[in-house]
Amino acid sequence: xxxxxxxxxxxxxxxxxxxxxxxxxxxxxxxxxxxxxxxxxxxxxxxxxxxxxxxxxxxxxxxxxxxxxxxxxxxxxxxxxxxxxxxxxxxxxxxxxxxxx
Numbered sequence: 674x675x676x677x678x679x680x681x682x683x684x685x686x687x688x689x690x691x692x693x694x695x696x697x698x699x700x701x702x703x704x705x706x707x708x709x710x711x712x713x714x715x716x717x718x719x720x721x722x723x724x725x726x727x728x729x730x731x732x733x734x735x736x737x738x739x740x741x742x743x744x745x746x747x748x749x750x751x752x753x754x755x756x757x758x759x760x761x762x763x764x765x766x767x768x769x770x771x772x773x774x
């Protein structure tokens with residue numbers, strides 16, 4: 674990844690910063706230029722709490738090239754408390770849908 678691209682995406686990747694639509698109040702992650710709910714511009718930054726629940730998960734046993742040393746590992750879709758879904762590696766011992774993370 675190029676340095677300028679890394680710099681532009683650092684808040685999204687490391688701070689869970691998305692956007693909130695000023696018109697309808699929808700919270701967007703990852704950030705988008707246009708709200709998918711009302712089709713209006715959404716430029717107001719919004720920092721998500723990082724808390725949520727497991728929506729779905731999968732344990733990987735055959736990793737892609739470069740990730741073989743981490744097998745097996747679990748990747749989960751997390752339903753954030755504020756609404757959006759996000760993807761994350763998961764290191765919990767209790768794996769079930771609806772478990773808080």
